[in-house]
Amino acid sequence: MIKDQQTYTILIIEDNPGDRLLVETYLEESVLVPRITGANSYKEAKIILSESQTFDIVLLDLSLPDMGGEELIKAVMDIAGNIPIIVLTGYSDVEFSRKSVKLGVADYLLKDELTSSVLYKSIIYSIERRKVFNQLEESEKRYRNLFQLSPIPNWVYDLKTWQFLDVNMAAVTAYGYTQEEFLQMRMLDIIPEEDQVRLKKTMEMVQNQEGELPKFSGEYRHIKKNGDVIFVETSSNFLLFDGKPARMLLANDVTFKKKYIEAIELQNAKLKDIAWIQSHVVRAPLARLMGLVNLIDDDDLDQDELKTYNKLIMDSAEELDKIVRDITHKTEQINITEIK
Amino acid sequence: MKFELLIIDDEEIVLMLIKRLVLKVKLHDNPSTFSNGVEAINYLHASSKPEKAFLIFLDINMPAFDGWEFLEMLSSMPLEGSINVVIITSSVNQSDKNKSKNYKEVIGYIEKPVTEAMMKEVSQIEKIASYLNP
Missing domain, CATH: 3.40.50.2300 (Response regulator)
Structure with missing residues (x-):
């Protein structure tokens, strides 16, 4: 041997x-x-x-x-x-x-x-x-x-009853419920009431497809224990948890990102506004002013006419000044860095 | 051929300035001025005849009823005679200039301020020149 x-x-x-x-x-x-x-x-x-x-x-x-x-x-x-x-x-x-x-x-x-x-x-x-x-x-x-230490809130829920089967630390920290509380709750308990009807349909669809739908993602609103509503991008995967069909759900809080985008969009709208004002409102008194100045160059004007035109020039200049101030005010209205 | 000149602008001063230049370059000896488009439409409606010709200096940016609305209404009205429009606007947006090309009545586009030289150029536009030197 x-x-x-x-x-x-x-x-x-x-x-x-x-x-x-x-x-x-x-x-x-x-x-x-x-x-x-x-x-x-x-x-x-x-x-x-x-x-x-x-x-x-x-x-x-x-x-x-x-x-x-x-x-x-x-x-x-x-x-x-x-x-x-x-x-x-x-x-x-x-x-x-x-x-x-x-x-x-x-x-x-x-x-x-x-x-x-x-x-x-x-x-x-x-x-x-x-x-x-x-x-x-x-x-x-x-x-x-990986599940427990993930910085992103994670849950596993029963695909039949929608009961939470597992939850990680990040979810506990972010949503304010203890692990024990979560395990007594169902998936819909973290959805604001007004969104539940819409979500139920989606969840039934996910439920019926079971493993046929390996990955599913979307954008939803979640509600925390203290009543705060947040925007989340969710993603879920089918898995068998202790032999039961379940889904692991991950929810990324995008509330800040969403607010930021909204602020940027609002600012874009304001900037477009400003561009329009620039072309139409600012140019009106400016063009008038230039027209008046051209007129003054004419030799055949008497003293009275000159006086009138001078006043009109000053009025146009003041109007222009007011518009410029308005634009400045509009620009200052939104400050993206102030978003919390 | 005699033609009527209508100047439409919501600003009195602009009306006065344009009128002065029209007289100065002898484009027309008696232009009518309108401080809004509705008045001008009413005037056209009442006075248009098959043998008549109208030239309109039209401002775009006016409160309530702006130059574009005026042009829309103009093309939807069964007016008689020949009607031509020169846009005189303070806008320097290319998009406005492009938009004006969609209206067959528009034969000229001027960015304010209007100068004597510009007004002379207007008299050179083929249609207008044919009115001035028949």
Whole structure:
């Protein structure tokens, strides 16, 4: 048999020296470099594991002088952390073996049936299985964090009842409801009453399409606990949450952006106004003024006529002045930087 | 051929200025002035005859009934005789100038202030020249 070249660090918790020797022999047959540490009791194992968590696998005998059975499995699992545990026992008890696997042990082997290859296979499978499990756990945790730590309010709601199933911190902070309050609420509870009829239709459409509608977005109004109404751009995705059809909803507050755009549009309208005034209102007295000045250049004007025209020139100039002031006033009416 | 000259502008001073220039360059010896378009429409309605010719100096920006409305009404009325319009406006918007081309009656477009030289140019417009030197 070709030996596995990899180094395995193995903890054997076994009080019977004969059994331990047997296990060690089996290990040496299949593994080139087994680094074996032995513990004679739960107490000893606890000390070893508290000092080092670098074992690849723990082999556990179920009848130790200071503890045994289910209690021992639970206790060792507690201190072993992520290290897979293989139970070795002299008693064939199918019911108990099933139970121990349920508790989280990687495998359950009978000492009487133990061979080098059975042990080796169990160790390799247990280690690989644990790796995959750890990766899954890690990625689940990562997604959990993405949801919880997202700066944008996120909810998961039940597609049948519209009840909130999950909510992140950003939603709690932004909307003023506690997580517990949110989980008692339904999707429509954050929609202003006057928008609910319209939204119900959309939501029924989303509901009926289930997974057929992977992504859906739109612009809506939401209402906070304190009654403030905000504009949001929402986006939602279909997912199964604890086996139930649900949607994850994300709502980006665009109230400020919207106000800003409104202010810009208003300012644009005013500027257009000003451009129109410029062409039609400002130019009227100006053109008149120029016409009058042209007239004065004429030689055949008597003193009285000159006086009249001078007055008309002054009137036009004053009118022009007033218009310029009006324009300035109009321009100052809107100040975008003041929007809060 | 004799023609009538109508000057429409809401500003008295402008009416006076344009009238003076018309007389000075001898475009017409007796122009009528109107301070709004409605009066002018009424006048045309009452005095138009098949053998008559009218030249209208029209301001655009006027309160209530502006030059565009005047032109719309003019083209929708069954008036007799020949009617031509020269727009005299303080607007310097290209869009106004372009818009004026949509009306077949408009044969000239002047941006205020009107000068003696401009008024002489108006007399050179083919239609008007034919009235002046038949």
